Amino acid sequence: MHSPLVIMGVCGAGKTAVGAALAARLGATFKDADNLHPLPNVEKMTAGIPLTDEDRWPWLRLVGAELAAEHPHGIVIACSALKRAYRDAVRAAAPSTRFILLEVDPSVLKERLVQRPGHFMPPALLTSQLETLEPLEGDEEGMTVRSEGGIEALIDQILANLRQVHPAIPAGADQK
Template sequence: MRTPHVVVVMGVAGTGKTTIGPLLAARLGVPYAEGDDFHPRANIDKMTAGVPLGDEDRWPWLDAIGAWAHGRAGLGGVVSSSALKRSYRDRLRAAAPGIVFVHLTGDRKLIEDRMAHRRGHFMPTALLDSQFATLQPLEADERGVAVDVSGSPEEITERAAAALDALDSSTRSDEAGPSPR
C-alpha cells in the first residue's frame, strides 16, 4: 500500500475513531494524532457539560488539525476528527489538499452501545443525536471511503486499509488515462 497521504478518520462519536486511527496508522506505517487533543479546553468543557459544539467552536479545532495535516503533507499520517459537515472537511482540505477521509459508519444502536461502555471520555451519549443530526456523509466528489464499524477493531482496520488501497488503485488508473486496447 502506498500512503504518503494524511488520512482523516471521521464519523460520529462512538464509531471508534480513537481505536481505529492508531491501528490504521500502524498498518500504514505513519504517525497518528488524536483529534480530541486539538480541542481547546472550552470545547471539552462544553461537551463534558452535554452542550453540542457550534461551528464557531469547531473552527479553531479544525484549523489546528489542518495545520498538523499540512505539516505531514508528503509524509503521511492519520488523524481522527468527527469532520461531520462538508464545510468542516472543506476547511481541512483547504489546509491540506491531499487529505483522504475514512468515514466510519454503522448501526446507531451499535454505536450508542459502544459509547455507553467506554470509560474516561468527555463526550456523553446524550450528544449522539446532535452528532447524527449534524452528519453530512462524504459526497461523490470528496476523496475518501466509508467503512462499516461492525466487527473487531482489527477487522475494521483491515477493511479501511483495503478500501484506501482500492481508492489509491482507482486514482492511479484514472491518472494513467484509458488503457490501450
C-alpha cells in the same frame, strides 16, 4: 507516500481505535483531534452542550495544520469531521486529505458510549452528532466503511480500498 488520512464519524464510531491501528499498520503518525480541542470546547462538551460552528473553526484549523505538517511516514488523524464544511476547512490547509467515514448502527453507538465513562463526550450528545453528520459526497476523496467485524478486518478493508488509489501503500501494511 500516501495522502493524509482522517478517520471520521460520530462519537463512539471507533475513530481512535481504528485510526491508531491503521497508523500502526502503515507505519504512520497517529493523532486524535480530540486532543487539539481548545479548553472551552472540552468544557462545553463535558457539560453536555453541543459545539457551534464558531466553536469548531479554530479546532478545524489546528487539525488542518497538523495534517499539512511534515510527517515523513504519513499521518492518520481521528476527527469527527461531521459536516462537509468542516471537511472543506481541513482540506483548505491539507488539500490531499482523504476521509474514511466509519458507519455504525446507532444502537451499537449508544452501547459503546455507555461503556466509556469519564470521556468528555457524553452519550447525551450522540443524537446531536447523528443529526449533524453529512455523509461524504461523490466529489470528496475518501470512502465510507461499515464498522463491524473487528478492527483488523476493518483495517484490511480500508487498506484494500486505499490501494486502489495509492498502489504504493507499503506491502508490510498487510501484516498484522
